[in-house]
Amino acid sequence: MGTLIEDALLHQSSVTLQSREATSQFLDTARGLGVDCDPGLDQCLLELAGICTVDQALYGVVDDGRLTLRLALVGGASVRSATVLLDQQQALLVARTQEAVAELLFPASVAAIVVDAPVGSVVVVDGLVRGVAPLPPLDGLAAGRHFVDVRFVGGNVTAREVVLRAGQRTRVIAVPRPFGADALAWTGWGGLAVAGAATVVGAVTAGVYVYARGNLENFSTHYASNEVDYNDGTSRQSAVDAHDQLTDLPAYGGPAFGTAGVAAVIGGALLFVGYRWSELFDPPAEESSR
Amino acid sequence: MRRFVAFVVVAAGTGACGDTTAGKLCQPGDATVCGDGFQCLTFCDAATGPQSVCTPSFGSEAGDDFDNEALIDDKVTFGQLGNVRVFDGNLRIELSGVKGVALPLVEEVHGNLSVVGTDIECLSLPRLKTVDGRLTLELNEKLERNELASLQTAGDVIVTDNPALAELLWTSASRFAGDVVIDGNTSLDIVNFGSLQTVGGDFALRGDNLRQLHIDVLEDVAGCVDVEFAAGACAVPPALDGVTCCDATLRRDDCVGCP
Known part of the structure; x- marks a missing residue:
């Protein structure tokens, strides 16, 4: 020892x-x-x-x-x-x-932190397990950025980043991350998945539009030069199909892109809130003189 | 630290390089549905029935009535005359290079109607009721499908040397003012003149492969009746006095000048 x-x-x-x-x-x-x-x-x-x-x-x-x-x-x-x-x-x-x-x-150059967490929670500061709450103040920490992780009794974990100032004692209140935060994050991922799928649908209709448009340009340009005969059932049906496909973009592609945009915005917002729940809603760190 | 992924969706531009109605289905005679630069035309081939779609315009379309001699010999004239309802003069169709000619609105031809020497597969005149002059379908090597089901009256009727022609289903025809000559159509299988009552001249039909001939109500033939058809087949006996069906011939014995 x-x-x-x-x-x-x-x-x-x-x-x-x-x-x-x-x-x-x-x-x-x-x-x-x-x-x-x-x-x-x-x-x-x-x-x-x-x-x-x-x-x-x-x-x-x-x-x-x-x-x-x-x-x-x-x-x-x-x-x-x-x-x-x-x-x-x-x-x-x-x-x-x-x-x-x-x-x-150097009592004036170091800082202290108080981690206020539910009884039984494991407190980790800068990757080092400091003990089980309730813990006495941790003195003698260098001023600057520190990472505080708290593992609650139910297994839930919250992570905080705090900046300690010399000569100050900072109190961090750690509360368990609520289920709603995870639900928001999951819903956000779902929204992004919907956005991705809708983007694919929109992209497909856009591709179909471009292809069909090119096909019809061929009909439009060359019909009079014997290259395309609308009397031919196969050729005619190709033109009819191509024209029909032109309507897919405004009918399905536009709404799909719109859906993708809305879903992406909503999904991103939900993800942001879900993953930054602690920073947004947990009580802020409090500073006091030592 | 957890990070989230932000998706940025860039909506593809939906703007087109100008609208087109090419390929759009339409109704014959509807000048508005296709829009500027396009017209509604009807097309057909041997395998498919008439279908009307918007195509690039070939210039000014003729109106309902066309009071001049009409010749459809290329796509431009077809585009211009495709939706005429009444031809006051003759109408000649001598088009090559396409599979069909469809005139969906034509009802009357006050002169002769001739479809001669074409390579079309399909002739569609579904509303044609009257041809005041001679109706000629001749030397059309690929003509297989003809739609003249509304034809009621014509002058002479000449249907010769159309080797692919299989059927003549002119079920509305009631009166032909002149001769009826149907010959050299080696594939002709069925002739249905089920409403024909009067023929103003001879009625001559020769078909080596003809299996069905419907002239059920034909009762007045001013000239000769001379019909030969496939051995073993037999026509529906006409209502003409003295005409019998026997051994693949249908002949009126008292006709002077019959072979």
Whole structure:
């Protein structure tokens, strides 16, 4: 566990991790200088930091399933502390440790988020499962864009994108996506399917029109030059059919294109509303000062 | 993040490069249905009956009456004379290169009507009632279908050398003022003059393949009666006195000049 926490701290660019041996020698030296106390106490930690001639000193203690991080600010003669529960997955533990350190070092530059979701919902932030609602505020997050996914007890999932601002706490209220939203999306797809089918019908009639028109142009142009004899039943029927087909475009093609247009607009609108339901209708994120 | 797909439907333009009524079905004589630049003409061939469709116009159509000599020898004259109702002079049809001639409205020809030397398959004159002069169908090698069912009276009737002609169903004909000569029609199978009562001249019919001859009410033939038809067949005996049917001939014995 200690190694895992040390690894997490090693990846913090703002922290210089001192080796165990160096720490042990430092404590011996401090005792030699008359500072023989428990670093877990605020005053002791400040004195040790003073001896060490650093502005800030971070001291961690693992106890009772918790990691308690204490940051001594020598100049301000104060100590900040943060606690990380150890009973969680490694990736989350690392993330929470790093966030706790960031919270201690740069409290004004980080942000916090509160995910307000129904009890039992699984909360995921930036792809990392943070736990099951209700969850305490998540502090120490970097300002900027984050993705919050909540999987509700019934299996329903909602996804939100939030932008956190430094020094602010943002509250996200996650509510299950209603059946109506899915119904709208399905209906939208149906509308687009109708639009597609109607477009095909319209396109076919348009093609038939063009072909028939060309056929009739042949009749119109060449009848007098012995190339086409309307007396011939087959030729005549071809002309009659071609003329009849001309009426398909206004009779069926036009309405089909109209239907396609209307269905596409309606389908697209329903799809938009269905898929963007959360953004459109879920309560907006609320910001407050930390 | 889920995305939706937006379909953009571009309606194809329905505008045409000008309207056409070519191929539109119409009624003979209806000058309005086809519109400018088109006219309603009737067509037929051996296999199909008359059918009227709009075609490109061939120029000004003649009116109901045509008071000059009429000659239909090409498509232009056919287009111009196709919907005449009365021909005051002779009407000659000598058209080649098409399968049929249909004059759907003609009712009267006050001169001669001749259809000679054509290669048409179909002749359709469904409303023709009267031919004051001679009616001639001659040397039409492909003529197979003729529609003269309304013909009531004619002068002479000459139907010769039409090798494809199979039927003469002139069931309304009641009086032919002159001679009736039907010969050289090697495919002629049926002749139905079921209403014919009077022939002003000779009645000569020769048909090697003729199986049916209907002259049921023929009672007055001023000239000779000389009919030969397929061996073994027998005509409906006419009402003429002294005419008998025997051994594939129908002949009035007392006719002077009969062969």
